[in-house]
Amino acid sequence: MTPTLTISRLTKRFGEVEVLKAVSLTLEAGRRAALLGHNGAGKSTLMKIVLGLIPHDGGDITVCGMAPGSPAARARVAYLPENAAFHPALTGEEQLRHYLALRGENPKQAMALLARVGLEKAARRRIGTYSKGMRQRVGLAQTLIGRPRLLVLDEPTSGLDPVSRRDFYDLLDGLAAEGTAILLSSHVLTEVEARTDRILILSGGELVAEGTLADLRARASLPVSLLVRPACGREPSLAAAFPEAVASGDGLLRLSCAQADKLPLLARISALGGDVADLDVIPPSLEDIYSHFSRRDGQ
Numbered sequence: 001m002t003p004t005l006t007i008s009r010l011t012k013r014f015g016e017v018e019v020l021k022a023v024s025l026t027l028e029a030g031r032r033a034a035l036l037g038h039n040g041a042g043k044s045t046l047m048k049i050v051l052g053l054i055p056h057d058g059g060d061i062t063v064c065g066m067a068p069g070s071p072a073a074r075a076r077v078a079y080l081p082e083n084a085a086f087h088p089a090l091t092g093e094e095q096l097r098h099y100l101a102l103r104g105e106n107p108k109q110a111m112a113l114l115a116r117v118g119l120e121k122a123a124r125r126r127i128g129t130y131s132k133g134m135r136q137r138v139g140l141a142q143t144l145i146g147r148p149r150l151l152v153l154d155e156p157t158s159g160l161d162p163v164s165r166r167d168f169y170d171l172l173d174g175l176a177a178e179g180t181a182i183l184l185s186s187h188v189l190t191e192v193e194a195r196t197d198r199i200l201i202l203s204g205g206e207l208v209a210e211g212t213l214a215d216l217r218a219r220a221s222l223p224v225s226l227l228v229r230p231a232c233g234r235e236p237s238l239a240a241a242f243p244e245a246v247a248s249g250d251g252l253l254r255l256s257c258a259q260a261d262k263l264p265l266l267a268r269i270s271a272l273g274g275d276v277a278d279l280d281v282i283p284p285s286l287e288d289i290y291s292h293f294s295r296r297d298g299q
């Protein structure tokens, strides 16, 4: 089956600046990919090219096998900007009917689309009275017009509270289960870890890492921290046994080691028996992994 999105060695320049450098990726139907990257990494530029809003310079890109921006590709891709704006005086239903009419679709689908995003009860209220989460859901309902095969979502959950975020991702899960491919950008690392299939990290216009979080964690192979709490009165003997440990203010000793050395270090600690009151193993955080791959190059 043709992937929903294929990008091969894509390049883009703005004047002298090469903003995308040989970016390649494939997104299959029903897959959810998160695009991460520092400010200026090239995320919006990549999304604009996928949407057919700006041309690319080199490489190849297809949306459902077609050139982005072609009428056939445009019919299959939908976009939700970070802060979707609607007319505050219109009701949700009126706004959706308007978009449906613009797209040449039957306006009677408005209520079904609003029900799809959980807004049926608020459909006849003015959008000016909606919360930010509800407005994002109007935006999502609008992207569903014409049953697109690819959703491009620019920081869709920015500014939403945790429950609204979870609800929004639940909706995306349902769409992905029906075969819609989803490419979204986000700065909230914990949510992309749990709610997407793949993480793509752009840095300085290059796709520097791609995979599940487990893949990226293994590739980064960052040090693991161990926090050791000495038993009462055993601080000096523990500090002597681990001269490399750093004492933290709360009486804990912090040790750091490569992944491969974790088990031998744990064995050394457990050999001390009653000198140790407690132990926590702290893996590298999402932020550590992201920072490892993402260079800023002064941007």
Ligand SMILES: Nc1ncnc2c1ncn2[C@@H]1O[C@H](COP(=O)(O)OP(=O)(O)OP(=O)(O)O)[C@@H](O)[C@H]1O
Pocket (backbone or CB within 6 Å): 014, 019, 037, 038, 039, 040, 041, 042, 043, 044, 045, 046
């Ligand atoms: N129309 C343009 N003309 C010239 N330079 C541009 C243009 N659009 C973007 N750029 C530059 O291209 C680079 C990538 O910008 P882009 O907006 O794609 O980054 P981004 O990853 O989306 O950043 P952010 O997270 O801040 O939105 C930046 O250096 C930006 O200044």
